[in-house]
Amino acid sequence: MTAEQILNEFEKIKSLKPLLFLDYDGTLVPINHDPDSSWADNSLKRLLSYLRMRYDLFIVTGRSLEDIRRFIGPDLNVVALHGAVISESGGDVRFAENIERYSEICNKVYSRKDEFLAKYPGIRMFNKNGGVVFSLWELEDSQIDRLGIEIESISAETSMNLYTGKKIMELRIPGINKGDTIRSLRNGRPALIAGDDVTDEDAFIANQDALSVKIGDEETHARFRVKDYLEFRSLLRCL
Ligand SMILES: [Mg+2]
Known part of the structure; x- marks a missing residue:
């Protein structure tokens, strides 16, 4: 039911070239007890490369840029360290001043x-x-x-x-969060933002006009919710 609602909402903004901001751990892959081995499987890699052909896609994570590139490859736009590092494919890597x-x-x-x-x-x-x-x-x-x-x-x-x-x-690093970073990258454009953890709440709060999706059943400021990363992946396949 919710998945259907999310797809309906997405349909409304689809022609406006929405950006996608997707958290990694717990959102695209399961939370791993060993954070050093949260590899993206082939089905996820295929899904992401399909999405990036159609949308401006950013992986938004608390991980380091090196970590996330190791797991999913070098080609995607990445917001790393909660916003302190921004890597847009084809562009320079930008770092927080401090x-x-x-x-x-x-x-x-x-x-x-x-x-x-x-x-x-x-x-x-x-x-x-x-x-x-x-x-x-x-x-x-x-x-x-x-x-x-x-x-x-x-x-x-x-x-x-x-x-x-x-x-x-x-x-x-104080003063850096996913919310402000996503907000400035969007620059007023419509977006889908998804995440599972407390740090993603910053993103939902600072972007209340966006189509926000919480993964999991904890309290949230997101407008919509799905059960787990598997349900979220199925949803992404429909975009
Ligand atoms: Mg997460």
């Missing part, structure tokens, strides 16, 4: 990896050079609580934002 400063901070935090591993066995850390991700799948709740306090104090010291998501904590 990214070098935050990259240095990230290196410093990441250099404490062994210390974190000793304190929180099973934790995984990823340095995105503009963000540090702590993967929490192997941690007990009590460990996660302790870690949260510790990362909060790092956040205060470094002025990086602490974000808590699905089994992850992340230190992020």
